[in-house]
Amino acid sequence: KKLRECRWDNEHFVILCPLHASSKLPCECSTSRPTKVKSNQKGKNPQRQTQLGVNNGTKRNLKNFDRSSEKVVLCCSGLSATEKETVSEFAKASGALVLTTWNSAVTHVIASVDANKACRRTLKVLMGILEGKWILTIKWVEACTKAVALVDEAPYEISRDIHGVKYGPRLGRLRHQNKEPKLFAGFKFYLSGDFAPSYKGYLQDLLIAAGGTILQRKPIAESNGAAASVPPTIIIYSVELPEKCDVKKKDMILARRRSDAEVLASATGSKVADNLWALRCIAGHKLQDL
Incomplete structure (x- = not known):
């Protein structure tokens, strides 16, 4: 009989017999359940709110980014996984195209550099030099993303390679701009x-x-x-x-x-x-x- 008159709180695994009728179960306490709900909100919602914030920011970039960036065709050379992700995010926000292999349609080669800001002689870099493309560091992509617009490339142009040869990218661009004969023309x-x-x-x-x-x-x-x-x-x-x-x-x-x-x-x-x-x-x- 007393068992039938017991009061149960299944959520908190608590039982009170009739002898403790004046006591309250945890579920009957006004402060316990709200606290529990609040705790759940803290545990689940911040991640969702952060994700929503990122998505909204991306949408704003897509809306506000200078649309001339849609004419940009990027090609990456020797970038780390993190740097590739930076390029990918920039492309999504700006409408720029990213190619995985060399193509004459490329406008900007984004190359990795060492502590001396020197790049390696990859096929993409050398082809870019010969065809007068911009050979830039990842800093240019970061600057464009921050400005939500294309920024001047010149400050980010790579000026040397790891073998000590200098100014090839600039000289290649100038030759192409001035429509001069190619480097080995006639050879x-x-x-x-x-x-x-x-x-x-x-x-x-x-x-x-x-x-x-x-x-x-x-x-x-x-x-x-x-x-x-x-x-x-x-x-x-x-x-x-x-x-x-x-x-x-x-x-x-x-x-x-x-x-x-x-x-x-x-x-x-x-x-x-x-x-x-x-x-x-x-x-x-x-x-x-x-």
Whole structure:
């Protein structure tokens, strides 16, 4: 009988028998349930409110961002995951397009830099230099996002690479703006000796983009008059060693490659250069001494 007269609070696992009729169950206390509800709100709602705030901010950016940014086509080079996310958020807010591979439609290459603000010589960076594109740090993207508009690129232009070559991006832009002949306009190149197939294709693409012509066959001797009136044919040999190469044989391999290139150049009135010479010219957008 007394059990039937007991009062229960299932939520708090409390039971009161008739002998404690004057006592209140936790669920009957006016301060307990509101506190419980308030606690639940604190535990669940802030995250949702924060998310809503982010979404609203993004919508405001989409509405207010300078629409000229829709003409921007970005390409990333060597960025970290965090930097890629920054670019992605900028693209969503501004309407800019992001390409994962190189394309002549690219307007801005966003490249990673080291502590000295120097970038690596990636295909995207070198192609961007040759085609007069902006080569910028991630700071430009951050500045645009903060301003909710495209900002001047010049303060964020990369001026050097990790090999110490300077001002290539600026010189490439100026050459393109002034509609000057391409860097290797009139030059012919013959790639001599051993090149890794993928690297050879990479180098050929760069030489062609720079205005050069790739010879598929060994060059032939030219008359002295012709040689004096046009840029020389250049025999390019590789200083990139094959994988698993015996270090002790390095000097011998490179000496043989250079010797073979020199013999061919001597017989055809050509010049000799290694692949790094070509990359230095492109990276600095200036012809280097042979």
